[in-house]
Amino acid sequence: MTVDLSPRGSPSAGRRDVGTDNGVLLRRVGWSACALLVLGFLGVFFAWPVLAILHRGLSTPDPGLLAEPQTWRLVAFTVGQAAASTALALVAGLPLAFLFARVRIPGKVLLRALVTVPFVLPTLVVGMAFRALLGTDEPNAFAIVLANAFFNVAVVARTVGGLWARLDRRAEDAARSLGAGPLRTFRTVTLPALRPAVFSAVAVVFLFCSTSFGVVLVLGGGRYRTLETEIYLRTVRLLDLSGAATLSLVQLAAVLAALTVAAFARRRGGAAGVSGSEVPTRRPRGAEWAPVAAAGAVLLALVVPIAALVVRSLRSRDGWSLDGYRALSGTGQGALEVSGWQAAWNSAHTAFDATWMALLLGLLACAVLVTSRRRWAAELMDAALMLPLGVSAVTVGFGYLITLHLLPGDLRTSPLLVPLAQALVITPLVIRVVLPVLRSVDDRLRAAAATLGAGPLRTRREVDLPLAARAVVTAAGFGFVVALGEFGATGFLARPESPTLPVAVSELIARPGELTTQMAYAVCALLMVVTVVAVLVIETLRTDSPGEF
């Protein structure tokens, strides 16, 4: 009895498997336990709450809603704006990915951190900043697309950049020496090799944009609506659970369709020549200046809204002032239960918990996904784990309210629920960052290890783990940042009195008075600093990781 390690089912005849039947059995039990743990978490903290709230809503069904043309306009706009935002994020993110992966420039680590900053910023303040910067009072679909892309460029830059950095340059050099122009080389050699990472990024960004909420509310001005904002209105404002459930089902269908397309697209991804170490960077030459210039332009575009928020934190009626920052040591005249500094600590603390949970789940899932011999089962599990990104945060949050009290120790008002809900969103991101790297590991390396007498576990440890280590650290960093930004259901939970930075921003900005507003923006700036520091720390880990060997 042998276990085929290859996800693509390449010939394993030449492989020698060491291990008795007992060992095989033990492994199988082990993998099944991993799969069960991951799916169990997904079941308890996602499937159950969502199904419960849908069930309650559909007990008085509202089929008429599906017949209304307005519903389908909603679907069209949701998908359309998400597709446009994803395309823009991709176009803007690829030059950055190239810059980070291939080009030697000073201060790159800082730039990498900077690109991540938009991701954590509260959508309300970013939406307001975009309104101010674009000088638009009218509802504006273009502004929605722009803001969505602003938030998500980092996903593309980081996911694609990670793979690009390890892509063997020699294939490109060969193409160039055979007479292919730079564009053609990119199109025919580089892009196909990057495909798994590109599709991973596209899938994540698309899901994020299709459930984008705050941006659509602020910039859509009531004229532009998405399924997400409509589900929010019906659930939270109108308590029309029936209508909300119907729309949630439509959203679920759309997300499943998108995931299916993504899965097929990923499957066509070619195995690239991915090397264990990063290809050395170098100064740009010739045509490489074009993407470098483009990356510069994107960086500038990212900096402008960020700078606008920082400026806002420093401006008072009477000119420049540090009052907002001084106020961080207080509670904003009672608006917060704790000081701004304490909120920063709460953020870091919660994000840390969410990250380790997500890493644990994500890596277990990756191990199962890479190992599974049943391709369809792996795809199904992969898609199931992606669902939390595409299902309305309100649906999940309100689902928690009517289910989690049935578990021991009512989690609904527990501080633990926040990191748990965050882990749900981060786990699929971990998978999307790590899995492409694992899948593009040259099977011949594994075969060689096997030939040399390594068992499947040892192969995993000696071959896959070092190769994936950098990706794992990247994923950890990314997850931490997502948790800092508080995505998903946490906005709809009954929160304990330990506000994190994004919560502090929303509580401060909901009050009149110059000082509290200035403090809200200072808290935004603090959130940026925490993010940059976190990314820098993780970058340091990355360089020390065994992936370098």
Next chain:
Amino acid sequence: MKRHTARWTRAAVALAGVLSVAGCSLIGTDGGSADSGTVTLVTHDSFAISDEARESFERESGYELRVRKTGDAGALTNELVLTKDAPIGDVAFGVDSTFYSRALDADVFVPYRPRGSASIPVKYAVADTRLTPIDAGDVCVNIDKRWFAEHDVEPPRNLRDLTEPRYRGLFAVPSPETSSPGLAFLLNTVATFGPDQGWKNYWSRLVDNDVRVSSSWQEAYNQDFSGSSGSGQRPIVLSYASSPAAEVDDQGRARTEALLDTCYRQVEYAGVLRGAEHPKAARELMDFLLSWTFQSQVPEQMYVYPTVLGVELPENWERVAPRPEDSTELDPRRVEDNRAEWISQWRELTRR
């Protein structure tokens, strides 16, 4: 076989290590379990209490006060309705006049008349003992006084004035769909101009007069309004009667003013949740919410007016943010029956 086992053991040990570190970090968060010495208050995001008031309650009652915040008044009410069979706390504070009937219809509260309810004046009092009025936050049109002085324009006085051409493009208001004060303003127009065609005509004229509708009070007040720190373009905004108290300059003068003939009375209620785990503590907390200690700090903590007779406002409030006397109101029953339809009609009216 042995080798495999050893490897699994190693992996298990490593995992256990990670989990224990992580476990420590989780334990660091304040305890999630509800013991008998606590009382949980479920409320909206704008709730705030001074340290002194909280300590006073905890010292005198012996209960630890836990606060759980969620969304705004609407979100809070709907969450209470949804969790009726297994409430997420003992007392809920923050159901407002707009959602009053929904909470009562769903029967999420049990009757209780807290000590001190006799001192609630008639204009706030309600017959039903399941909810007790705790504070009032009147929603009023605010103006930027300096803008009107500089531009030598007479400020508007009432809602009707806002449709006049000279105030064209000057008014910012949050949407009734997504904002609690926005909804109060819509109800104000219904109360002022009539439930049939009156309020719709008014809104049509507002739209023609280039009213700016944004998704939240935060946007309208902090970004569109010229009188706040956001320095926006519009000198008229929908906010609260109390907002000018937050816009006072060094000389103690308010830069903004609430127009007292444009107000809609929004009362916030509290009640003991049906099925509360700590009903006795819940009743003590209700008593506390009407006590002088709590009532006297609500203006500065939450920018609202106390409901108990004789509780004084902070010193400068009488001058810069006096309590409106003639606010409009709608019967909560009518609000509950028509809210969804009014909002949907409003949506049609303002779609451009």
